[in-house]
Amino acid sequence: MTPKITRFLAEQQPATPCLVVDLDVVETHFHALHHSMPEAKIYYAIKANPAPAILNRLVALGSCFDAASIAEIRMCLDAGATPDRISYGNTLKKPEWICEAYDLGIRLFVFDSIEELEKLGQHAPGARVFCRLAVENEGADWPLSRKFGTTLKHARALMLHARDLGLKPYGLSFHVGSQQTGVAAYDHAITKAAALYHDLRAQGVDLGMLNLGGGFPTHYRENVPSVQDFADTIHASLTTNFPDDAPEILLEPGRYMVGQSGVVSSEVILVSRRGGAASDPRWVYLDIGRFGGLAETEGEAIRYTFRTSRDAEEGTRSPCVVAGPSCDGVDIMYEKNRITMPDSLTCGDRIEILATGAYVSTYCSVGFNGFPPLTEYYI
Numbered sequence: 001m002t003p004k005i006t007r008f009l010a011e012q013q014p015a016t017p018c019l020v021v022d023l024d025v026v027e028t029h030f031h032a033l034h035h036s037m038p039e040a041k042i043y044y045a046i047k048a049n050p051a052p053a054i055l056n057r058l059v060a061l062g063s064c065f066d067a068a069s070i071a072e073i074r075m076c077l078d079a080g081a082t083p084d085r086i087s088y089g090n091t092l093k094k095p096e097w098i099c100e101a102y103d104l105g106i107r108l109f110v111f112d113s114i115e116e117l118e119k120l121g122q123h124a125p126g127a128r129v130f131c132r133l134a135v136e137n138e139g140a141d142w143p144l145s146r147k148f149g150t151t152l153k154h155a156r157a158l159m160l161h162a163r164d165l166g167l168k169p170y171g172l173s174f175h176v177g178s179q180q181t182g183v184a185a186y187d188h189a190i191t192k193a194a195a196l197y198h199d200l201r202a203q204g205v206d207l208g209m210l211n212l213g214g215g216f217p218t219h220y221r222e223n224v225p226s227v228q229d230f231a232d233t234i235h236a237s238l239t240t241n242f243p244d245d246a247p248e249i250l251l252e253p254g255r256y257m258v259g260q261s262g263v264v265s266s267e268v269i270l271v272s273r274r275g276g277a278a279s280d281p282r283w284v285y286l287d288i289g290r291f292g293g294l295a296e297t298e299g300e301a302i303r304y305t306f307r308t309s310r311d312a313e314e315g316t317r318s319p320c321v322v323a324g325p326s327c328d329g330v331d332i333m334y335e336k337n338r339i340t341m342p343d344s345l346t347c348g349d350r351i352e353i354l355a356t357g358a359y360v361s362t363y364c365s366v367g368f369n370g371f372p373p374l375t376e377y378y379i
């Protein structure tokens, strides 16, 4: 919550639910990451929040972009990024998407299989390619490990093969899992990638780049290491693993860059104890839920912080189950990790949900139960 957002909500009284993003917070996070790892190139993972206002601000700051689709590539170009600042970082691309990206000037592509590499050889001749490795996602609240990445052994064969297909084998990448709360995950992944990097050099394939992916956490309910803590571990690992000459380092922060910048303003629809007994759990139903953008509450993986309009009042507080407004049984956000809220809380009260700048606006379903998409304000 920033003074700018507080003022906006107080003065504008926007209808709920809505997301308010303070662009200065995005800028602060870009600078903090850049300051802690000045040698790294920052490729903002657009999917975390593709709002034009965010892309414009990051273009002005000199950021590069990790795009997952043609639409995202076009959004970056529209915001003023040149094609050389855009990486097509999705391992899943239809041939026509590769052609279109290539026509738009994109020359940096990821792959993690022979099938995808061959597509690139056919449709993106001469492009620089990097191979995504599967790494441990331990310590990540939102893992990505099962769907992407290949083994060291297979990556080695693919990188040796890339040149035969007319491509430039350029680097290796990994993702340690989103909302990664342990700094050691990066050390383990760098150590793993470095072994292959040196091995390939001995085979005559001189890569130039190591892409450390995203994963840097946002502060939700629990404390997380600072970006400087991550930078210190990464620097130490690079020094150990690349004693002579470190490769160019790419970072793909998504959540870290925008998570803290946003606040959802919502309203209480109902507070009830459905069994009627005082011993029954107290349920708080909001006008935003799992389908309104808070999809990462699945499995209570991401644990947001709630502020109610009655927090300043004296009086008792107790834990509540928090659920959304839809007629779907999975639309329960927190039941195991209950949220302590004032007992005076009632229908019509405002609730702010903090650190909702990442993976909220775009996770909102379209028209489910007739609820409109989340309104967004970028200030």
Ligand SMILES: *Cc1c(COP(=O)(O)O)cnc(C)c1O
Binding pocket: 045, 047, 048, 066, 089, 090, 175, 177, 178, 179, 213, 214, 215, 216, 252, 253, 254, 255, 256
């Ligand atoms: C989603 C994604 C990111 C961003 O991850 P965060 O955990 O949000 O930082 C980076 N790189 C790739 C390839 C991704 O798919």
